[in-house]
Amino acid sequence: MFDVDHKGLAKLLERRGPAWGAAVVQELVQNALDTNAKNISVTISPVPNAAKVSLVVTDDDPDGFEDLRHAYTLFAESPKKAHAELRGRFDLGEKLVIAVCDFAQITTTTGRVTFEHGKRTKERTYRTSGTEFCGTLRMTRDQIAAMEATVERIIPSPHVTLTLNGEKLPPRKPVAEFETTLETEVADESGVLRRRQRKTIVRVYEPIRGEEPTLYELGLPVVALDGDRFCFDVRQRVPTNWERDNVPPAYLRSLRVAA
Numbered sequence: 001m002f003d004v005d006h007k008g009l010a011k012l013l014e015r016r017g018p019a020w021g022a023a024v025v026q027e028l029v030q031n032a033l034d035t036n037a038k039n040i041s042v043t044i045s046p047v048p049n050a051a052k053v054s055l056v057v058t059d060d061d062p063d064g065f066e067d068l069r070h071a072y073t074l075f076a077e078s079p080k081k082a083h084a085e086l087r088g089r090f091d092l093g094e095k096l097v098i099a100v101c102d103f104a105q106i107t108t109t110t111g112r113v114t115f116e117h118g119k120r121t122k123e124r125t126y127r128t129s130g131t132e133f134c135g136t137l138r139m140t141r142d143q144i145a146a147m148e149a150t151v152e153r154i155i156p157s158p159h160v161t162l163t164l165n166g167e168k169l170p171p172r173k174p175v176a177e178f179e180t181t182l183e184t185e186v187a188d189e190s191g192v193l194r195r196r197q198r199k200t201i202v203r204v205y206e207p208i209r210g211e212e213p214t215l216y217e218l219g220l221p222v223v224a225l226d227g228d229r230f231c232f233d234v235r236q237r238v239p240t241n242w243e244r245d246n247v248p249p250a251y252l253r254s255l256r257v258a259a
Contacts, residue, residue, distance in 0.1 A: 035061035064109030
């Protein structure tokens with residue numbers, strides 16, 4: 001019914017400004033965190049003599065992509081929407097990433113799909129478990145550094161090991177945690193996302209070196225907190241804007257009062 005201009009789609013991500021490269025890797029790691037993966041590996045390699053980067057994100061989720069069409073079907077019904085403890089909701093993330101790549105390839109338990117020169121190719125190449133994303137993007141060295149810094153800030157669940165360029169990232173231990181009721185987004189019986197109040201845990205962290213105090217959603221940085229002392233990791237989906245880089249002021253007020 002619809003045609004999609006991938007360049008226009010890419011601008012949805014690039015409108016985030018210089019930090020759009022950080023959003024790329026965050027979208028991919030988010031997908032892995034929402035699975036049963038125990039190990040997630042990120043490799044970021046500048047391409048010699050070019051303003052490009054090679055990005056590889058691999059996980060060991062036993063199931064991988066159950067339906068490979070979700071890699072290229074916009075706004076397919078996401079099974080994550082009904083679960084407030086999962087980060088995904090629009091089934092859009094990897095499509096935005098593919099749109100900004102010169103080359104992208106996803107290999108999983110149900111096959112392989114490659115995107116290059118405006119074409120999509122499917123192959124009968126399978127992994128026994130997990131999913132691997134490989135992509136090449138146009139990116140400056142400063143944007144590459146921002147991408148690496150974003151991975152270093154991610155707070156995975158205790159049972160998940162996250163590595164960056166072959167190095168295991170050290171766990172971040174909270175200094176405190178508390179239970180409160182905050183607004184979240186959960187799909188109703190018709191699959192429509194609705195906002196409602198729900199009890200959740202909030203974990204409190206010291207900022208790491210060079211980090212501003214930040215609001216996190218299930219371990220993923222969302223927005224800097226102006227004037228705050230600590231980072232807050234809300235252990236359920238937070239009501240973000242479309243770009244997933246801000247939340248309503250009333251939400252922050254509720255969080256700060258609870259803290």
